[in-house]
Amino acid sequence: MAQSEQEILEGLAEIVNEETGIETDSVELDKSFTDDLDIDSLSMMTIVVNAEEKFSVRIPDDEVKNLKTVRDAVTFIHTAQG
Amino acid sequence: MTPSSAPRIVVTGIGATTPLGGTAPETWEGLLAGRNGARPIEADWVAQYDLPVTFAAQLVVPPSEVLTKVETRRLDPSSQYAVIAAREAWQDAGTPEVEPERLAVAIGSGIGGVWTLIDQWENLRVKGPRRVYPLAVPMLMPNGPAAAVSLDLGARAGAHTPVSACSSGAEAMGLGVQMLREGRADVVVCGGTEAAIHPLPIAGFAAMHALSTRNDDPTHASRPYDVDRDGFVLGEGSAVIVIETEEHAKARGATIYAVLAGVGVTSDAYHITSPEPGGAGASRAMVAALETAGLAPTDISHINAHATSTSVGDIAEAKAIKRAFGDATAGIPISATKSMTGHLLGAAGSLEAVFSILAVRDHVAPATTNVETVDPEMELDVVLREPRKLGDGDVAVLNNSFGFGGHNVALVFTTP
Numbered sequence: 001m002a003q004s005e006q007e008i009l010e011g012l013a014e015i016v017n018e019e020t021g022i023e024t025d026s027v028e029l030d031k032s033f034t035d036d037l038d039i040d041s042l043s044m045m046t047i048v049v050n051a052e053e054k055f056s057v058r059i060p061d062d063e064v065k066n067l068k069t070v071r072d073a074v075t076f077i078h079t080a081q082g
Numbered sequence: 083m084t085p086s087s088a089p090r091i092v093v094t095g096i097g098a099t100t101p102l103g104g105t106a107p108e109t110w111e112g113l114l115a116g117r118n119g120a121r122p123i124e125a126d127w128v129a130q131y132d133l134p135v136t137f138a139a140q141l142v143v144p145p146s147e148v149l150t151k152v153e154t155r156r157l158d159p160s161s162q163y164a165v166i167a168a169r170e171a172w173q174d175a176g177t178p179e180v181e182p183e184r185l186a187v188a189i190g191s192g193i194g195g196v197w198t199l200i201d202q203w204e205n206l207r208v209k210g211p212r213r214v215y216p217l218a219v220p221m222l223m224p225n226g227p228a229a230a231v232s233l234d235l236g237a238r239a240g241a242h243t244p245v246s247a248c249s250s251g252a253e254a255m256g257l258g259v260q261m262l263r264e265g266r267a268d269v270v271v272c273g274g275t276e277a278a279i280h281p282l283p284i285a286g287f288a289a290m291h292a293l294s295t296r297n298d299d300p301t302h303a304s305r306p307y308d309v310d311r312d313g314f315v316l317g318e319g320s321a322v323i324v325i326e327t328e329e330h331a332k333a334r335g336a337t338i339y340a341v342l343a344g345v346g347v348t349s350d351a352y353h354i355t356s357p358e359p360g361g362a363g364a365s366r367a368m369v370a371a372l373e374t375a376g377l378a379p380t381d382i383s384h385i386n387a388h389a390t391s392t393s394v395g396d397i398a399e400a401k402a403i404k405r406a407f408g409d410a411t412a413g414i415p416i417s418a419t420k421s422m423t424g425h426l427l428g429a430a431g432s433l434e435a436v437f438s439i440l441a442v443r444d445h446v447a448p449a450t451t452n453v454e455t456v457d458p459e460m461e462l463d464v465v466l467r468e469p470r471k472l473g474d475g476d477v478a479v480l481n482n483s484f485g486f487g488g489h490n491v492a493l494v495f496t497t498p
Contacts, residue, residue: 019152046216049212049213
């Protein structure tokens with residue numbers, strides 16, 4: 001079932017918090033995963049895999065490098081959910 | 083290096099999380115009070131696998147109460163316990179100001195990250211390779227705890243992982259002494275950790291009849307030296323100490339608990355699990371520890387024995403002690419603290435080193451509990467039921483640790 005972008009943002013923030021301890025409030029659309037949130041590549045892989053399960057989508061490895069900001073990820077998931 | 087020319091190595095910090103307490107002082111208090119850490123395992127897998135042993139000596143304070151959510155997620159339990167104990171030891175030592183390049187770590191483990199290894203295997207089996215946690219390998223690797231402590235304290239003079247089964251923790255302390263004497267570091271954080279209360283090690287130890295099966299009475303199951311001993315009680319936890327040269331400790335005004343005066347390490351080359359029956363290898367370790375400490379057998383005021391409560395092991399150690407100490411044996415009070423803590427495997431030697439350090443400080447030998455009838459074959463002065471005062475003079479305590487593979491480590495701690 002497709003979710004709203006706000007629901008996806010909230011769900012993604014929970015995943016990020018679970019993996020890295022970053023406060024959910026800090027996970028904002030314009031934040032860069034690496035530059036602003038300081039998330040390393042290992043944590044990013046875990047976040048991607050957990051997001052796949054949570055949102056019932058597939059995020060190909062090739063696509064991960066394009067997900068630079070939280071907005072990129074939310075948009076991708078929203079589109080993939082159709 | 084002769085004892086006279088070697089710099090004296092002193093203990094300036096202790097930390098532990100154990101089945102008797104969440105800190106070293108709480109654990110020591112529990113030990114002197116005669117408390118017992120064994121209790122039934124409240125996990126579904128005990129019934130699921132119909133395990134022949136249903137109890138273990140488990141931590142009093144779960145790591146999740148001490149560490150952050152992210153730390154518990156990213157560290158195998160064996161690393162979590164080590165980080166908790168190392169932080170306490172570091173605080174206790176007064177958070178020494180030392181160049182990162184002069185601070186080293188040595189944390190041993192007997193089993194390693196068994197929980198991570200098997201949990202991640204389950205993920206692979208059930209959900210596929212994509213669901214294997216990206217930190218699976220750094221979490222399960224045996225050097226994970228040493229690496230985690232090194233990262234936590236910013237130690238850059240080397241992070242080591244001696245692995246010698248149940249003597250790992252003691253061997254890490256021996257390695258620490260070596261590093262200080264070689265001038266590789268000014269301060270070393272060393273000890274052992276173990277988190278193996280998992281169905282596989284339990285089933286494995288049970289298959290070799292090493293574990294007590296006193297399921298109906300866990301707190302009386304670990305009974306070293308008793309005629310009715312039937313195996314060890316599996317324990318978990320970590321104990322870590324901070325050591326440095328006496329010169330370094332005095333220069334920074336540190337409080338000194340004890341001198342780590344002697345280290346003896348040998349191997350049996352006899353059998354993969356059985357101790358050499360005459361105790362030759364273990365005895366050589368004790369003699370070497372005395373020699374490096376510059377002490378005679380009659381100088382030793384107390385022995386914290388390895389004594390795990392197995393039928394063969396306790397006797398072999400008793401013979402080894404008599405072989406090393408000869409006529410002096412009769413005058414030495416001997417304690418088997420595993421009667422209360424259970425057997426912490428790779429952390430056992432380091433926890434018993436902490437007990438030996440505190441025995442030096444407090445002039446007291448802890449009791450051996452659960453002994454109803456001392457096995458007459460032992461011929462040792464076992465401290466029974468109540469702790470025993472060691473007198474007001476200088477104290478020297480020898481601590482034994484032995485491991486599957488024929489590893490023998492003896493440490494000597496003395497009054498500063």
